[in-house]
Amino acid sequence: MSAGLDLAYDEDQEAIRSAVDRFCTQHAVEDQARLSGQAFPRTLWRQLAELGVFYPAAPEHPEAGGALAVCAISETLGQHVFPGPIAATYCAIQVLHGDAASAVMDGHALVSLSSAGSTLLPWGTEADLFLVVDGDTIARGETPDAAEPIATLGGETWGRARLKPDATLPASARALIIANIATAAYLTGAAWQLLRATSNHAATRKQFGKTLGEFQAVAHPLADCAIGLTAAQTLARAAACSFDDRATDSALQQARSLAAAAALSARRASLGTAFACHQVFAGIGITLEGPVYHVSRRIRQVASTPPGGGRERDILLNEIGLGGEAP
Amino acid sequence: MNTAFSKDELAFQDEVREFLGDYRELDGFYCQGHKWPEVRAMFRAMAEKNWLALSWPKAFGGMALGPVYEFILWNEVAYARAARNPLAAGIVAQTLIRYGSSAQQRDWLPRIRSGEIHFSLCYSEPEAGSDLAALRLRADKNAAGTHYVLNGQKCWQSYAQDMDYLWVLARSGTQESRGRGISLFICDKHAAGVTVSPLPTLDGDQLNEVFFDAVEVPLAQRVGEENGAWPMIGEALADERHIQFPPGRVRRDLEDMVAWLNANGLGADPVVRQRLAELTVQVMETEMLALKVLEAMVKGVNATVDAAMNKISHTLACQDIARAVLDFGGPEALVSGARPELLWRQTITETIGGGTSEIMRSVVSRQLLGLGG
Structure with missing residues (x-):
């Protein structure tokens, strides 16, 4: 028997999750997600950082828990639809050093991570530190003089400005793995919470003399959501596990593939779950005050926030021998 | 972790x-x-x-x-x-180890372990597919009390044409007793009154109907208590969850189809590449869900929900891979005997055998999400 095979979080990781969960509950974080066009909640962000939630990503703090802790924290933040550039922050901590890294970890500097060539900068009007991802590399961008405020689907105000990237930063590849893990974990955390709420609703609301959940047309799509989310969440955890075991190049390569798959899998599964939950909640699910929309738009927002998309597909195509760009 | x-x-x-x-x-x-x-x-x-x-x-x-x-x-x-x-070394042997008499263990286990004998499961019937507790094939003791006499029909038996023995669920109680009135028997496939009739399947293989016409089975070949089979077969199924639907099959399907698409000049097509990247994610999802089943087995906890998830993910990935290749492969993918068209046919069977997708989804929705369905 393998004494080692274990996909569950250990006591330390569970303790981190509990602490983050308590913090989010005490601060009624989920209510933030219902707001639109508000200033970024800087105080809340700093208070979250004071818990030490960003330290696990720091290479110089291996005692802080590493990628598995990042995964556990991100899942929990997703459950509460916590606002802000969570994956970008973890990513930045991998590539920054010294005062810049400390400012990010302590919640004093807000990170904007955008795609090369794009003028739309996530949290661009509020950010203190700009990073640009181009394929497998990340560069520091000069802080723009001014960014035009842009309202977004997720209710967050982003900014439009042209960034001038500086030199490429070291450890970019590792940073992008962490970003994918955090994104996947956040999305699955958010979607699981929504799925649980929807299942509770389906188990109690009666129509035609039966609970909604007794109709297979309702229950089976939710079962499919659970399957997709379980797979995506396990991919994220396995990627984190391989990342923390990066003693060998092959383990890091495996982490890169698993993280890419996790990000793609989590995007698909969480979006599918959001749509299914809207449908099951029906009339309740299409009101602004209802239990779905503030989560579904956040899932949509995070799923489209850099990094992501084509780069992950290329990593996986390389895995199956179809490396190189398509003509 | x-x-x-x-x-x-x-x-x-x-x-x-x-x-x-x-x-x-x-x-x-x-x-x-x-x-x-x-x-x-x-x-x-x-x-x-x-x-x-x-x-x-x-x-x-x-x-x-x-x-x-x-x-x-x-x-x-x-x-x-x-x-x-092989089912003999798994379901049959584990049941005999757990519930068989000393004589049964002595008689059957060495021959199974050596690969000398093999078994076909005779569970499903024409009117008892997913609802197995509705099975009707009768098992009644003869007047002298020396044998059970089996009468009735089984349906959709895999490999029964080649196996040496049949692992038969039969009704020894009343029809209304459902799962509480079923017993388990080992029956020689060559016993008088056993007829195996092929049901050709769309993958080119066959399932079988097995007819029992006054087939005599010695009392010594009833496994476990009379009317006591239901929990035994549930446990035996649980013993096998980690080796049913292994992800290696799905990974190999993907690799073979990528090779076929490359050989046919389609590997550089951006639309094909996009779809293959999605399928690669599906394969990796399936690998993770299989690992979750295995983890449950290692920890000795109930793997029912994990196994249902794995079965859904695994079988849909197989189908999606095969169907994508037919979508992209054009007429060349239709050539009989080549892998794409075989996989297209074969994977249709995967979401049916071993528990339909509908049953698996009901397991997940009931046991994980607390719903009906």
């Missing part, structure tokens, strides 16, 4: 891969019926290494190794497309 196999387990994986090097051309996974003599010979060779008894207790000649070893073995066999795991 740890997702890696141990050093010893990896060494075993290497040994299995080396062994399978001699069976790369066997190709018995999809249509085992056509390759049974060769598959049987491979099982005998495995038995010489005692691999058919990897998890059996040492008291019964087993190696007392855990589920990880079984998973590695049958996952590699699936990846090599050599065969499906």
Whole structure:
């Protein structure tokens, strides 16, 4: 028997999750997600950082828990639809050093991570530190003089400005793995919470003399959501596990593939779950005050926030021998 | 958290891969019926290494190794497309070890362990498919009380044409007693009154109908208590969850289809590449869900929900891979005997056999989400 095979979080990781969960509950974080066009909640962000939630990503703090802790924290933040550039922050901590890294970890500097060539900068009007991802590399961008405020689907105000990237930063590849893990974990955390709420609703609301959940047309799509989310969440955890075991190049390569798959899998599964939950909640699910929309738009927002998309597909195509760009 | 196999387990994986090097051309996974003599010979060779008894207790000649070893073995066999795991060494043997009499253990287990005899499961009936507790095939003691007499029909039996014995569920109680009135028997396939009739399947293989016409089965071949089969077959099914639907098969499907698309000049098509990237994610999802089943087995906790998730994910991935290749491959993919069209046909069966997708989704929605359905 393998004494080692274990996909569950250990006591330390569970303790981190509990602490983050308590913090989010005490601060009624989920209510933030219902707001639109508000200033970024800087105080809340700093208070979250004071818990030490960003330290696990720091290479110089291996005692802080590493990628598995990042995964556990991100899942929990997703459950509460916590606002802000969570994956970008973890990513930045991998590539920054010294005062810049400390400012990010302590919640004093807000990170904007955008795609090369794009003028739309996530949290661009509020950010203190700009990073640009181009394929497998990340560069520091000069802080723009001014960014035009842009309202977004997720209710967050982003900014439009042209960034001038500086030199490429070291450890970019590792940073992008962490970003994918955090994104996947956040999305699955958010979607699981929504799925649980929807299942509770389906188990109690009666129509035609039966609970909604007794109709297979309702229950089976939710079962499919659970399957997709379980797979995506396990991919994220396995990627984190391989990342923390990066003693060998092959383990890091495996982490890169698993993280890419996790990000793609989590995007698909969480979006599918959001749509299914809207449908099951029906009339309740299409009101602004209802239990779905503030989560579904956040899932949509995070799923489209850099990094992501084509780069992950290329990593996986390389895995199956179809490396190189398509003509 | 740890997702890696141990050093010893990896060494075993290497040994299995080396062994399978001699069976790369066997190709018995999809249509085992056509390759049974060769598959049987491979099982005998495995038995010489005692691999058919990897998890059996040492008291019964087993190696007392855990589920990880079984998973590695049958996952590699699936990846090599050599065969499906034999039911005798799994479901039958584990049930005999747990519930068989000393005489039954002495008579049957050594022959199973050596790969000498094989079994076909006779569970489903024309009117008892997913609802197995509705089965009607009768088992009644003869007047002298020396035998059970079996009368009725089974349907959709895999490999019954080639197997030596039948592992038969039969109704010994009233029809209304449902699962509480069912007993389990070992029946010689060549016994008088047994007729096996083929049901050709769309993958080119066959299932079977098995007819029982006053078939006499000695009392000594009833396994467990009379009317006591229901919990036994549930437990036996649970013993096998980690080796049913191994992800190696799905990974191999993907690799084969990528090779086929490349060979046909389609690997650079951006639309094909986009779809293959999505399918690669599906394959990796399936690998993770299989690992979750295995983890539950290792920890000794209930794996029912994990197994249902794995079955859905695995079988849909198989279908999606095959259907994508037919979508992209044009007329060339229709050529009979080539892998794409075989996989297209074969994968249709996957979401039916071993528990339909509808049953699996109901397991997940009931046991995980607390819903009906």
